[in-house]
Amino acid sequence: MTAATTTTPLDDAPAGKEDAPRALAKGGAPADRIFRGSARGSGAVVLLIMTLVGVFLGARALEALRDAGPVDFLTTTAWEPDSHRFGIAAALTGTVFIGLVAILFAVPLAAGTALYITEYAPRRLKRTLISLVDLMAAVPSVVYGLWGLFLFQPHVVGLSRWLTTYFGWFPLFSVEGDDPSDPLSANTSYTSSGFIAGMVVALMVTPIACSVMREAFAQAPPGEREGAFALGATQWGVIRSVVLPFGKGGMIGGTMLGLGRALGETIAIYLIISPVFEVPWRLLQNGANSVSALIALRYGSASGFGMSALMAAGLALFLMTLVVNFIASSMVARSRSGAGAEA
Template sequence: MRTRARTAGVAADLDTGAAADRPRRLHADSGLPDRLFRGVAHGGGGLVLAVMLLVGGFLTYRAWQALRVAKWHFLTTAEWQPDARNFGIAAVIVGTVLIAGVAVVIAVPLAIGTALYISEYAPQRLRRPLVSTIDLMAAVPSVIYGLWGLFFLQGKVIGLSRWLSTYFGWIPLFKVTDADPHDPLATATVYTASTFIAGIVVAMMVTPIICSVIREVFSQAPVGEREGAYALGATRWGVIRSVVLPFGKGGMIGGTMLGLGRALGETIGVYMIISPVFAVQPHILQAGTSSVSSLIALQYGEASKFGMSALMAAGLALFLMTLVVNFAASTIVARSRSGATAE
């Protein structure tokens, strides 16, 4: 009996000890201000998501009539005659992608170079004015860039367009079908209102956005790794190449895709430059192109009820494109070292 009692007591002590060794769930009262902030943050995120869903639902509802008629031909037809039931976005999608591509090719090297200069080379007294100037460029209205491109840039770029078509016209992208580059008296109008000029204008609009993202990422490069590279005898460019650029890779890709999303949806600046052509136009130096946003701006005022539904369908396609690009950008940034550090 004593042995059984002793065994039972030992077992009870072990159970009590095991219960005491279990980790307890801690609860800390964060306080009313923290709870309010958390609620406002969650509410803001939910509101943004709700607005996005409402915009997508509205566009889908208004575009359903046209999509039901066009079906999958809406993505492959290059004509735009909605009242004749012959319409599609093949031509304008090509123009949109080409304009955005030209803009990104020009803007990304400029943005990376500017961001590196501000974060690594610029004297301290110049950094704040340069950052303010870049932020001011992002706030300039699109119509100002459009006027600048129409009345100033277009005349200056014709010579470059002629040179590119003369020496690189064997590349289909730089070919101009209606021009003789060896004729000095040939008209220059074939080089105006082109994808190339519109892309340069859009590049000036998206460069501040890309530069701001990349500069912020470069400034977060680990100080310890910088100092370690200097201690091993690296030059400033060696530190940039071995520490700053690898750390900011995700930010560079994410900033580029955010700028691409802005370039895809640009309207007024492109509308003021291009000469609308509703055909697949793959030659970026040749006059005439179109984009989804400029199509909507051009046709909105005189569209019939069915034509308005077709325009809503084009807007829905552009909405989905920019949404995919922005989600991809946020995913890349979040998975990078810089994005993980920011979180």
């Protein structure tokens, strides 16, 4: 005989003993609430500071912008605030040219370094390489400027002359008043140019771009890597078909972050360039300018109205870098979530 099993219906269970969902605390644990409040507070403080910086620059620049007008301020090349004739056309164009030259050299260097660290470097060497690349970002910009002025510039003049010799038919690479085929011609026409300043700035923005690209490449799906290897792909085939498509958003974001840094660089450019107030259509020729270098150059001797004009220049640079960094951060966020990867 089998023993009879008796069950007690739920309805007959003693009062107060019914199974019920556990009530969840809305606010979470105290540690979670503290962390959430700290994170929100930090974000709010950063936004507040950025807003106050913009408001301060706008308020101080209002007098100059009213006098010159936004259009004339952006299209005038001369900088004579005391004569009420000033604008940032030359400085703004030089800033863009220097930033583009920096990105042109920094992106291949950063991408190659990031790929080597994530795909080829031995495991025991990766941490050392990552630390060295990150330490490059901590070197003061004045050190880069002094290095570029006294050591790098004399050796890169030959590259400028070579570009002028073979590509001088293009206005951007031409040098006025110099014959590159003449071995006795002086090199002073090629020094202190926007091209050299851009190459120096390239080394300054490479660590930032490399860090973003390295993080994106490291997050490539392991399953897709192994699948590509299983189908007979080489190491380069895996990089080309898996790593690069997945890290495309990170590469774009790192490039834009580097461009934002390059646009705002001051001391290194100030030490290298020879300031001129004309649009630098000849990139290799002596003389260039940038908005940040203009502010550093004229800040000490500016009058009250001249200071307002410098604040207007700073406001233009602030808005430009803010837009570039906002675009970069959105692209980096996409790459971290894997949204930038191709199926």
